[in-house]
Structures are given as C-alpha cells and as structure tokens.
Amino acid sequence: MTFNEYPPPEHILGDLGMEAELTTETTARVRTRVTPFVTSADGGVRSGVLATLVDIVGGAIAARVLRPDWMATADLALQLIGPVQGPWVEARGSVARRGRTTLVLEALVVCVEEDGTDTVVDGRTADPVAWASMTFSVLPAQNPASSIQMATELPARWAFDGGNLDRPILEALPVHVLDAAAGRLSVEVRPYLYNSFRAVQGGVIALLAEASGAEALAAAHGLDATGFVVTDLQIAYLALGRVGPVVTSARVLGSGPDGRAGAVVELRDQGADDRLMTVANVSGVPAALLAGASA
Amino acid sequence: MTGDGSPTGTEAGSPVDRRRYVSDYFRLERWEVPPDDAERPSSFGGRSPLDDHTRGAGGGLRTGGLLTNLDTLGGFTSGLAVLPQWIVTTSLMATVSELDHVGPLRYRADVLRRGRTSVVTALDVVDEGAGDRHVAAATMTCAVLDPGAMDLEFTRPVALPMPPPPTTARRPEEFFCIQPGHGPVTRLVLDDRLRNPWGILHGGAVAMLADEAACRAALAHSTGVAGPNGVAAADAVLHYLRPVKVGPVEARCRVLGSRAGRTNVRVEIHDVGSDDRIVTVGSVTVLAV
Numbered sequence: 001m002t003f004n005e006y007p008p009p010e011h012i013l014g015d016l017g018m019e020a021e022l023t024t025e026t027t028a029r030v031r032t033r034v035t036p037f038v039t040s041a042d043g044g045v046r047s048g049v050l051a052t053l054v055d056i057v058g059g060a061i062a063a064r065v066l067r068p069d070w071m072a073t074a075d076l077a078l079q080l081i082g083p084v085q086g087p088w089v090e091a092r093g094s095v096a097r098r099g100r101t102t103l104v105l106e107a108l109v110v111c112v113e114e115d116g117t118d119t120v121v122d123g124r125t126a127d128p129v130a131w132a133s134m135t136f137s138v139l140p141a142q143n144p145a146s147s148i149q150m151a152t153e154l155p156a157r158w159a160f161d162g163g164n165l166d167r168p169i170l171e172a173l174p175v176h177v178l179d180a181a182a183g184r185l186s187v188e189v190r191p192y193l194y195n196s197f198r199a200v201q202g203g204v205i206a207l208l209a210e211a212s213g214a215e216a217l218a219a220a221h222g223l224d225a226t227g228f229v230v231t232d233l234q235i236a237y238l239a240l241g242r243v244g245p246v247v248t249s250a251r252v253l254g255s256g257p258d259g260r261a262g263a264v265v266e267l268r269d270q271g272a273d274d275r276l277m278t279v280a281n282v283s284g285v286p287a288a289l290l291a292g293a294s295a
Numbered sequence: 296m297t298g299d300g301s302p303t304g305t306e307a308g309s310p311v312d313r314r315r316y317v318s319d320y321f322r323l324e325r326w327e328v329p330p331d332d333a334e335r336p337s338s339f340g341g342r343s344p345l346d347d348h349t350r351g352a353g354g355g356l357r358t359g360g361l362l363t364n365l366d367t368l369g370g371f372t373s374g375l376a377v378l379p380q381w382i383v384t385t386s387l388m389a390t391v392s393e394l395d396h397v398g399p400l401r402y403r404a405d406v407l408r409r410g411r412t413s414v415v416t417a418l419d420v421v422d423e424g425a426g427d428r429h430v431a432a433a434t435m436t437c438a439v440l441d442p443g444a445m446d447l448e449f450t451r452p453v454a455l456p457m458p459p460p461p462t463t464a465r466r467p468e469e470f471f472c473i474q475p476g477h478g479p480v481t482r483l484v485l486d487d488r489l490r491n492p493w494g495i496l497h498g499g500a501v502a503m504l505a506d507e508a509a510c511r512a513a514l515a516h517s518t519g520v521a522g523p524n525g526v527a528a529a530d531a532v533l534h535y536l537r538p539v540k541v542g543p544v545e546a547r548c549r550v551l552g553s554r555a556g557r558t559n560v561r562v563e564i565h566d567v568g569s570d571d572r573i574v575t576v577g578s579v580t581v582l583a584v
Contacts, residue, residue, distance in 0.1 A: 074413070075436060077388050077532040079578055081552040081559045096576050097536040101412045101438065102385065104534050106576060108551075127552040131561060131578045133532055135386060135436065137413070232530055232580075234388035236415050236434045238408045253392050253429040262392045264417075264432050279407055279417055281390040281432045283530070290555055 006196045007160060012204060013056065015172060016049070017163025020060055022156045026095040028064075030057040031112060034086025037165045037172075040214075040229050041287035044083030044129070047230045048210035049169060050091070050109055051078050052203025054132040057093035058105045059202075062136045065098055071136040073202040073237050074102065078132040080231040083290075088112045089129070100138070107132040170211055173204065180225065183216030183250025183265060189241060199240035205267060205278050206235055208248055213263045213282030216250035220261065221286055230284035231260075237278055243271030250282070259289045311488050315455075317497045318367040320470055321349060321360050323402075324457035325368060327375070336376035336406040341368045342423070342457065345398025348464035352510075353394025353527035353584045355422075357467055359506030361431055362389060362531060363499025364402060365418050369435035370498070372404040373414040375453070381445060382414055382437035384498045384535050389418075389433035391529040394584060397424030412439050445492055471503045478515045479549070481508035485542025485568075496539035501564060501575050504546050505533060509560040509579035512548030520558045522583035529557075533577035541568030556583040 007013050016038070020030040030053050032038070038049045055073060062071045093107040109130035111119040119126040165172060173193065178184040185208060187193070187200075195201040210230045218228035247270050255261040262283035269275045318325075321343050328338040343356070343364055351357035356364075366384055373382045401423050408415040414437045420430040468475075472484040483496075483504045491497045506528040513520045520526060545567050551559040557580055564575035 074415075075386060075388065075434070077578075079530070079532070079559055079580065082554050096534060096573070104386075104536060104576075129552075131551055131559060133534055133577070135534070232390065234390060234434060234532065236388075236407065236417075236436070238415060253390075253432060255392070260392070262390045262429075262432065264419075276407070279434060281388065281434065283390050283392070285555065 008191045008194065010192055012172065012192055012201065013160040014162025015165040016052070016160070018053070018056060018160045020056065020158055022060055022064060022154055024154060026061060026065060027093065028057050028060040029090050029092045030060065031088045031090035033088055033163070034084065035165065037168050041226050042083050042229045042290045044085055045089050046169070046207070046210060047078055047080050047233055048207030050080070050084065050089070050130050051076055051132070051206030051233055053089065053091040053109065054078060054093070054107045054134065055202040055206070057091040057107055058134040058136065061093050061095060061105055062103050065095060065103060066138055068141040070139045070141060071103065072139060074135040074137045075237065076132065076134045076202065076206060076233070076235045078130055078233045080130050082127065082129045084109070084111060084129045086111055087114055091132070102138060103136040105134045169207065175208065175211055177215060180215040181219040183212035183248055183263065185212050185215065185248045186245045189244030189246060197240060199242045200246060202237060205237065205241070206233055208246065208267060209233060209235060209265045209278065209280035209282055212248035212250045212265045214284065216252050216263050217261045217284060220252045223286060227287050228284055229287050229290055230282055232283045234281040235278060239275055239277050241267065241269045241277045243269055245270050246277065260285045313490055313492045316488055317363060317499050319458040321364050322346065322458045323364050323367055325371060325453065325455040327452035327454065329452050336409055337372070337452070339368055339372040339404040341402035342399050344457070345396055345400070346460065346464065348466055351527050352525040353582070355394050355396030356400060357506060358391055358528040358531060359503030360467060361391065361420065362387060362502035365389060365433050365435065366498040366502060368402050368404045369416045369418050370437060372406060373416050373435070373437040375449070376406050376409050376414055377439050378447060380439050381442035381447060383440055383493065384435060385438045386436045386534045387433060387502070388532045389431055389530060391431045393422065393428060393430045394527050394529060394582065396422045396430060399423050400430060413437060414439065467503055468507060471500045473504055473507050477511050479512040479547065481511055481546045483544040485539065485544055493538070496542070496544065498535060501535065501539065502531070502533060504544060504564065505531065505562045505575070505577060505579055508546030508548050509562055509581050512550055512560050513558040513581040516550040516558070517553065520553055520581065520583055522556070524584045526581045527584045528579050529582050530580040531577060533575055535575050537572060537574045539566045539574050541566055543567050557581070
C-alpha cells in the first residue's frame with residue numbers, strides 16, 4: 001500500500017519495523033518486534049508505542065473501508081492490561097461501525113511468537129495485553145482517482161522498511177524535556193514524524209502524551225520518568241501539528257487509593273499560534289507497584 | 296422526535312420530562328458560563344449532592360452515575376454550542392482518580408473543538424466536600440444532528456436548579472431497570488421513562504448498564520478480583536454506535552485480564568429487540584475496593 005511515497009525513507013514507522021496485513025475487508029493486524037528501545041520500567045512495551053501500532057492498524061482498515069475517501073484519527077483510547085514482553089507484539093483491529101461521517105474501530109493487542117503464532121502460557125493462548133478503540137473522521141475524497149493504490153487480493157501484506165531503531169524511541173524522535181514536573185516536553189516537526197498529511201503522526205502524538213504524563217506523574221511521586229508506567233491513554237485529536245515545535249504540558253490530577261495517578265496532557269503547536277492540537281487523559285502507576293503483579 | 300412522538304414518558308401513570316428525568320435522579324444542578332469572547336461557545340458548571348442510595352462499593356457516587364452526569368452536562372454544553380442544530384453522544388472516555396467522595400461533586404464542561412459534524416468537550420469533576428480533590432477527567436465527542444421538531448428554546452444563560460431529594464430512595468440498578476443477576480451477561484428493560492428527548496435510551500442508562508455488567512462479569516470471572524468491599528467500576532471508554540430504540544438491552548462482557556487489583560472488561564451492548572444489533576462497545580476497568 002502506498003500513498004504519495006508515504007512514509008519517507010527515514011521514518012519512525014520504518015525504524016519500528018512494522019509489518020502489516022489486511023486480513024479481510026474489515027480486519028487487519030500490525031506487529032512490531034519488542035526491543036529494549038520501546039519498553040518502559042515494567043519491561044513491557046510503552047503504551048505510546050502500542051498506540052502507534054493501533055493507529056496504524058486502524059488506518060490500514062480505514063483506508064480500505066472508506067476508499068476513495070480518506071480519514072483523520074479523531075480519538076484513540078488504549079488500556080494496558082498486562083506487561084507486553086514479546087517477542088513480538090501485534091495489534092488486531094476490526095470495524096465496530098462505519099457511519100456517514102465517522103468510522104469506529106476496536107483492537108486487541110496480543111503477544112506473538114517469531115512465527116506469528118499466539119504466545120501460549122500454561123498451555124493456553126495468553127490473554128490480550130491491551131484493548132484499544134479509535135474513531136476516524138471521514139474526509140471526502142478530493143480526487144478519488146488519485147487517492148491510493150489498494151491491493152485487490154486479500155490477505156495483503158506489507159512492511160515498513162527499517163527496523164533500525166538503535167536508541168530509546170524518545171531519543172529517536174527526539175524529545176527534549178523542558179520541565180519534567182510540568183510535563184513540558186518539546187519536539188520539532190520533521191519528516192521522520194509525519195503522517196500522510198505531513199503533520200505529526202497520531203502514534204507519535206500518543207507517545208508524546210505518554211511521555212509528558214509519565215514525567216509529570218513521576219515527578220509528583222518523587223520519581224524519575226523511568227519509574228512510572230503509563231497504562232491508560234484517552235486521546236482526543238483536535239488539530240494537526242504541522243509547524244512545530246510541538247510542546248506538551250501536564251496537569252496532575254491526583255492519586256487514587258491503589259497508587260494510580262492521572263494527568264491531563266495538552267499538546268500545542270507552538271509555531272502555529274500555540275494552537276491546541278490534542279488533549280489526552282493519561283493515567284498510570286509507579287513501576288514498583290506493578291512488580292510481581294501478574295497479568 | 297421521540298419514539299412515541301411525545302416529549303414525555305410516564306412513571307406510575309404520571310408524565311415525566313425526558314429532558315430532565317435521568318439527570319434529576321442524580322440531582323444535577325447546571326449553569327451556563329458565558330464566554331468572554333462571543334465567538335466562543337459557553338462553558339457549563341454543574342453540581343450534584345451525594346445521596347446515600349447512589350453510592351457504590353467504592354464509597355462515592357457510582358461511576359455509572361458519574362458518567363450519566365458527564366453525559367448530561369457534556370451533551371448540554373455541546374448542544375448549545377451548535378444551536379440551532381443539536382447533538383447526540385458518540386463517545387465518552389473517562390479517567391476516574393477517586394472512587395470515595397464526600398460530596399457534593401462539582402463539574403465543569405468546556406468545548407475543545409466545534410466542527411461541522413462533531414463537537415469535542417472536556418469535562419472535569421472535583422469533590423467540593425474534600426477540598427476540591429480531583430475525581431475524574433473525561434472527553435466526550437458528539438455528532439451534530441438536525442433536531443427536527445425538538446423544542447430548543449432556552450432562557451440564556453441557562454440555569455437549572457438542583458432538584459429536591461427523592462421521596463423514595465431507589466438504587467441505580469432499580470431506577471435504570473437493570474435486572475438482578477450475575478455472570479458475564481446483564482440485561483436492562485427499556486422502560487419508556489428512560490428514553491431521552493430523541494426517544495432513544497439515555498446514554499447515562501447505557502453507562503450505568505456498562506458499570507453494573509462489568510462489575511458482575513469481573514466477580515463471576517474470579518473472586519480474586521474483589522477487595523473487602525467488593526469491586527467498583529472506574530475508568531471507562533464507551534462508543535455509542537447506534538441508538539437503543541426497542542430493548543431489552545443486553546450487556547455481554549469479556550474479562551480481558553487482571554493486574555495489580557484492576558480488571559479490564561470489554562463490554563458489548565446489544566438492542567435485543569432491534570435484531571440484536573450492537574449499540575455500544577467499550578471497556579471498563581473494575582477495581583478491587
């Protein structure tokens with residue numbers, strides 16, 4: 001599947017080495033290898049990376065279902081259920097409802113083996129490690145004849161070339177921490193982060209929201225960000241981030257009785273009159289509280 | 296406009312105002328906060344007391360009740376933002392940071408984005424009785440619709456006082472006609488009084504069903520998920536895919552997993568009388584309390 005040479009050769013999706021498969025007209029799966037560069041303090045894959053997987057699987061389905069129209073991610077929710085330890089992690093998406101102006105999708109995230117089979121624990125298929133949902137806004141095709149080259153045969157498989165991530169993913173973006181306690185992070189907008197609109201890709205926005213929330217929540221607990229695991233993301237995408245830098249801020253909401261804590265994170269496009277791009281509810285838990293907790 | 300062409304339903308033979316019936320149960324007071332800039336939509340404030348019969352195992356207002364109030368306030372805020380059109384809720388995502396409340400709870404709704412086909416609203420809840428301790432944050436998306444013949448005349452700024460205490464203290468399960476039971480399937484009988492002004496089941500009733508069903512499913516899955524006081528629903532993501540028109544309504548749950556006192560339950564809600572079609576899909580996090 002191609003769309004105007006997207007993604008470019010040097011791109012986060014390529015570095016994550018994602019492999020995708022449209023399995024039916026309304027279902028798809030996308031997987032990536034679990035490496036130390038995409039994990040958080042509990043040894044599992046960062047929720048922002050899982051959200052990137054989910055966004056890609058959703059986009060793959062949406063492009064198929066909505067053709068010749070196109071789409072933009074309107075919201076994305078992800079709930080981490082257990083530690084995502086691999087060796088591969090796969091998001092499996094399906095259509096919940098196709099409406100006139102929106103498309104709602106759901107995804108389960110599972111661990112899979114090298115050969116693509118489900119991970120088995122104690123003789124049975126392992127539980128899902130995350131649940132996710134997305135809403136896409138339908139964008140009417142401007143020029144239906146030129147929109148996208150779509151495989152006619154299913155299943156259709158493709159891969160994002162690369163798999164060359166050689167440093168922690170936040171360093172690859174790269175994210176600059178301006179004020180940890182306030183969740184203030186900054187990232188330049190560049191082709192490495194683009195979506196097909198040449199704005200910041202939805203999964204990258206999820207990663208920034210996760211990182212901002214983790215910094216602020218960890219600071220509120222007297223920890224550094226590596227000591228806090230973000231388990232839940234609820235993201236509303238309001239406007240594209242085209243100019244940059246994109247700057248985050250976080251408002252810590254408080255801690256619950258089980259040690260969990262939440263924050264509301266805002267992302268703004270500083271170069272576009274500080275326009276509000278995204279609002280995300282982020283919650284998680286100190287990694288120490290997850291130690292020994294089974295999935 | 297409504298399922299039976301009437302803006303009212305009935306209870307014990309008496310008419311009820313569908314515009315307020317469900318929000319009045321939780322005694323939600325609402326007031327409009329006009330913007331400084333006339334180009335921007337109004338915000339809304341709200342307040343609800345903590346009546347004992349609406350408390351859940353977590354000690355405070357049940358999350359289904361919290362979601363009902365968020366749906367009501369967010370819907371009203373979004374609707375006023377797109378007049379003369381109106382809205383219907385399409386998704387509600389809530390993060391609950393505190394289950395035990397002193398009360399009253401104070402709400403705030405602000406429009407984040409007002410588009411041609413949708414409105415996105417941010418909602419926030421604090422516990423006034425606990426020094427404004429944070430309770431929940433939510434994001435709600437509504438689709439913009441032609442209101443047809445619905446009465447959309449409002450005295451601005453809107454101010455709806457707190458309804459009086461109820462004469463009979465019905466538990467939420469009873470008020471929302473959720474049938475007793477246990478296990479992964481929970482059923483709600485669609486009483487006419489639970490329809491909103493569109494004539495469809497109120498989104499708050501769907502949220503309360505999701506809350507109750509997820510808790511029952513978690514308990515049925517493993518007794519190990521419960522704490523000394525049982526379980527309580529917390530974070531929730533609900534996608535309202537289609538309206539509930541006929542009923543009965545059935546919530547079918549799948550426990551996805553448990554970790555560190557939290558159980559994630561996928562909830563799929565069907566309108567059994569409408570060819571069993573799926574009307575809502577989502578996930579509820581159930582906590583040991």
